[in-house]
Amino acid sequence: MVSGILFGFQSVIILIVLTRTIALSDVGIFTLAYANASLFLLIGKYGVRNYQVSDVGGEHSFQDYKVARYFSVLLMLLCTLALLLYGTAVNQYPWRKSIVILLVCLFKVPDALEDVYFGEYQRAGRLDIAAKAMSLRLGISVALLCAMLVITGELVVSLSWAVMVSFLGMRILLQWTLPLFRVDYRLQWRSVWGILKACFPLA
Numbered sequence: 001m002v003s004g005i006l007f008g009f010q011s012v013i014i015l016i017v018l019t020r021t022i023a024l025s026d027v028g029i030f031t032l033a034y035a036n037a038s039l040f041l042l043i044g045k046y047g048v049r050n051y052q053v054s055d056v057g058g059e060h061s062f063q064d065y066k067v068a069r070y071f072s073v074l075l076m077l078l079c080t081l082a083l084l085l086y087g088t089a090v091n092q093y094p095w096r097k098s099i100v101i102l103l104v105c106l107f108k109v110p111d112a113l114e115d116v117y118f119g120e121y122q123r124a125g126r127l128d129i130a131a132k133a134m135s136l137r138l139g140i141s142v143a144l145l146c147a148m149l150v151i152t153g154e155l156v157v158s159l160s161w162a163v164m165v166s167f168l169g170m171r172i173l174l175q176w177t178l179p180l181f182r183v184d185y186r187l188q189w190r191s192v193w194g195i196l197k198a199c200f201p202l203a
Helices: 002-021 024-045 048-053 062-089 095-123 127-152 155-180 189-199
Strands: none
Touching (some): 002 024, 002 127, 048 062, 048 095, 048 189, 062 095, 062 189, 095 155, 127 155
8 A cells, every 4th residue: 555655646745845846847847757757667567567467377487577677678768768859859858858857767767677576576475575665665765856856956966866766775675575585587588579479468
C-alpha cells in the first residue's frame, strides 16, 4: 500500500513543493517532463512484469528477463533523446527545458530497471520484499528532491541530486535483497527475443 501510494502520488507531492519554491514557468516544464517520462516508463517496463510473474514454470530465466529489460530501457532512453532532438530542432526547446526533460526521464529509469528484479521476487512469493525496497528508494529520492528544491530553489540541481540518489539507492537495495533469492543466470538469446515478442501486445 505504501509503495503504491508513493508511486502514484509522487508527482502530486513534488508539485506541491514545486509551486511554492520555484517559478511557475519551471513548474510547467516539470509537468510536461513528468508526463513524457511517465509515457516513456511504459516503454521501459514493456509490459513484462505481468508476463514474468505468471511464468511460474520457469520457461524463461531471470537473466533472460533482465537482458530483455535492458533492451526496453535502452528503447526508453532512445525515445527520450528523439523527443529532445525533435523539440530542439522543430520547437526550439531552450537548453534548460531539454535538460529538465532528460533528468526527469532518468529519474524514472530506476523504476523500470528494478521492476524486473521485483518481478522475480514476486514470482518467488516475496512481493513484500519488493514493496519495502521500492518504498524506501522512492521515499528517499522524493524526499531529497523536495528538500533540495526548498534549500536551493533550483530545479536542475535538485533533479540531478535526486537522479543520482535514486540510482544509488536502487543499486544498494538490490545488492541487499537479491542474495535472498536463488535466481537462474542462464542466458538464452532466443528466450530474450521470445520475451520481447510475447510482451509486445502488452507493451
